[in-house]
Amino acid sequence: MKRFKGRGAYGAVAIGAASVFSRQKKEITPARTDDPEAELQRLEQAKAEAVGQLSEIYEKALKEAGESSAQIFEIHIMMLEDDDYNDSIKGIITGKSVCAEYAVAETAENFARMFSALDDPYMQARAADVRDISDRLIACLCGKAEVRAELSGKRVICADDLTPSETVTLDKDKVLAFVTAHGSSNSHTAILARTMNIPAVIGAGREFLSAVTDGCKMIVDGHTGEIIIDPDEATERSFLEKQRADAENKALLEKLKGKPNVTKDGREIKIYANIGSVDEAAAALENDAGGIGLFRSEFLYLESKDYPTEEQQFSAYKAVLQMMEGKRVIIRTLDIGADKQADYFGLSREENPALGLRALRICLTRPEIFRTQLRALYRASVYGRLGIMFPMVTSVSEVEECMAICGSVREELAAEGIPFSDDIELGIMIETPAAAVISDRLAPLVDFFSVGTNDLTQYTLACDRQNPKLERFADPHHEAVLRLIELSAKNAHAHGAWIGICGELAADTTLTETFLRMGIDELSVSAPFVLPVRQAVRNADLS
Numbered sequence: 124m125k126r127f128k129g130r131g132a133y134g135a136v137a138i139g140a141a142s143v144f145s146r147q148k149k150e151i152t153p154a155r156t157d158d159p160e161a162e163l164q165r166l167e168q169a170k171a172e173a174v175g176q177l178s179e180i181y182e183k184a185l186k187e188a189g190e191s192s193a194q195i196f197e198i199h200i201m202m203l204e205d206d207d208y209n210d211s212i213k214g215i216i217t218g219k220s221v222c223a224e225y226a227v228a229e230t231a232e233n234f235a236r237m238f239s240a241l242d243d244p245y246m247q248a249r250a251a252d253v254r255d256i257s258d259r260l261i262a263c264l265c266g267k268a269e270v271r272a273e274l275s276g277k278r279v280i281c282a283d284d285l286t287p288s289e290t291v292t293l294d295k296d297k298v299l300a301f302v303t304a305h306g307s308s309n310s311h312t313a314i315l316a317r318t319m320n321i322p323a324v325i326g327a328g329r330e331f332l333s334a335v336t337d338g339c340k341m342i343v344d345g346h347t348g349e350i351i352i353d354p355d356e357a358t359e360r361s362f363l364e365k366q367r368a369d370a371e372n373k374a375l376l377e378k379l380k381g382k383p384n385v386t387k388d389g390r391e392i393k394i395y396a397n398i399g400s401v402d403e404a405a406a407a408l409e410n411d412a413g414g415i416g417l418f419r420s421e422f423l424y425l426e427s428k429d430y431p432t433e434e435q436q437f438s439a440y441k442a443v444l445q446m447m448e449g450k451r452v453i454i455r456t457l458d459i460g461a462d463k464q465a466d467y468f469g470l471s472r473e474e475n476p477a478l479g480l481r482a483l484r485i486c487l488t489r490p491e492i493f494r495t496q497l498r499a500l501y502r503a504s505v506y507g508r509l510g511i512m513f514p515m516v517t518s519v520s521e522v523e524e525c526m527a528i529c530g531s532v533r534e535e536l537a538a539e540g541i542p543f544s545d546d547i548e549l550g551i552m553i554e555t556p557a558a559a560v561i562s563d564r565l566a567p568l569v570d571f572f573s574v575g576t577n578d579l580t581q582y583t584l585a586c587d588r589q590n591p592k593l594e595r596f597a598d599p600h601h602e603a604v605l606r607l608i609e610l611s612a613k614n615a616h617a618h619g620a621w622i623g624i625c626g627e628l629a630a631d632t633t634l635t636e637t638f639l640r641m642g643i644d645e646l647s648v649s650a651p652f653v654l655p656v657r658q659a660v661r662n663a664d665l666s
């Protein structure tokens with residue numbers, strides 16, 4: 124039995140087998156062959172197997188995620204069958220008398236380099252695809268089963284770190300828990316784990332990764348950050364007991380469903396849910412959220428291999444609005460950049476990506492992307508009660524520009540005879556100190572504020588939210604952060620706007636009473652926290 128400790132990102136206990144997620148590639152050496160013909164035959168067999176796998180994945184993606192997400196696998200099949208790609212592999216096998224694995228790896232690198240050197244960002248992004256299909260082909264040549272196929276039953280996913288896009292593309296039905304060796308508990312991966320209701324421990328350390336093996340039994344305690352590999356019987360019993368206690372507590376919270384979010388002295392607050400995909404709206408309803416306080420629309424972009432079209436976005440937004448049946452749904456415009464990267468945006472490397480070209484800054488520099496999203500949002504607005512929110516605001520002029528673009532999108536749609544609601548709330552995130560400090564100037568321009576405490580903490584305390592070494596300094600309870608929230612609340616109300624909090628701090632029940640006293644009107648949390656926050660509100664007495 125071995126014990127490790129990280130930071131609990133989402134509280135629950137999971138017990139099950141490990142699956143080590145590795146993106147490290149095996150070194151492929153140019154093994155010589157005396158029989159190139161045999162290598163060519165192996166190549167053909169492996170290719171047929173890879174095409175078969177991709178066709179299966181295509182069908183599954185089509186059923187579970189729709190045409191737009193499935194399309195990429197069709198493209199992968201076409202790339203595998205591309206003549207230039209195949210001629211290059213065959214030429215290397217016969218010309219250099221080397222094994223097929225090496226010929227595929229060399230071709231992949233040559234093609235990827237060629238794609239990366241092109242000016243067109245769309246073509247540059249194809250470099251990742253050619254590497255992806257080549258890895259699959261090499262795995263088939265090596266006789267390795269597909270990673271997805273190896274995951275029988277639910278597993279504890281163990282990784283050095285996971286990017287947000289890796290996390291969203293994991294098959295959620297097969298994930299029992301996440302454990303990462305690195306990463307910070309404020310990262311989007313940790314946030315996703317919470318949203319997906321999956322126990323997670325972040326930053327378990329390098330030694331953990333050396334100790335864990337595929338299939339070994341593990342206990343993951345997302346409350347305390349404890350991880351146990353190969354537990355003895357007594358330890359397993361004690362954690363099973365903890366699991367039972369969690370279940371009982373959950374049953375108690377269930378009783379709060381349908382009850383109002385009112386303090387003992389009668390103050391009411393709204394409790395909404397944060398979501399990252401259409402599917403998660405179901406969890407929001409299941410946990411009795413009063414609405415959606417933050418739909419991180421960028422996950423539509425991260426899940427996709429190319430810019431989602433107006434039509435694709437329209438159907439996603441419409442689906443959420445319809446599912447929420449008239450409850451308020453606040454959709455945040457694209458917040459890409461920093462740790463949320465999509466290759467096809469072709470963003471150049473930055474020294475300080477958190478301080479770089481991200482979120483609203485991308486939208487204002489590339490208005491065609493912004494307008495496509497706004498058109499989709501306005502068109503979807505007739506299906507429910509929509510709020511649109513802009514992230515990473517720092518100045519009055521940015522908000523004025525957003526409002527002007529919204530106005531011109533409305534005019535365009537009206538001219539085309541396309542209907543949209545005339546009752547859409549427009550708001551901004553308060554997640555930079557600049558926005559909080561000038562909140563008196565910003566409030567008259569908008570219907571609402573929503574405080575993003577994750578970024579507000581990062582920028583106020585000068586602590587990179589991705590850096591696990593800074594966790595002891597990145598204290599979201601810091602007086603400076605709380606004062607900025609209070610100031611924003613005061614200024615919002617003075618100008619007739621309402622104010623919510625949608626950062627992770629909204630779920631911190633030790634602060635619920637403080638937020639109520641500041642006059643916060645809404646708290647938006649990952650779906651599993653709706654009922655715990657409701658409990659905290661109902662236990663509070665402000666008199």
Ligand code: PEP
Binds near residue numbers: 314
């Ligand atoms: C925040 O910064 O608090 C926030 C809600 O946005 P995100 O975590 O997606 O950056």
Ligand code: MG
Binds near residue numbers: 514575577
């Ligand atoms: Mg943010």
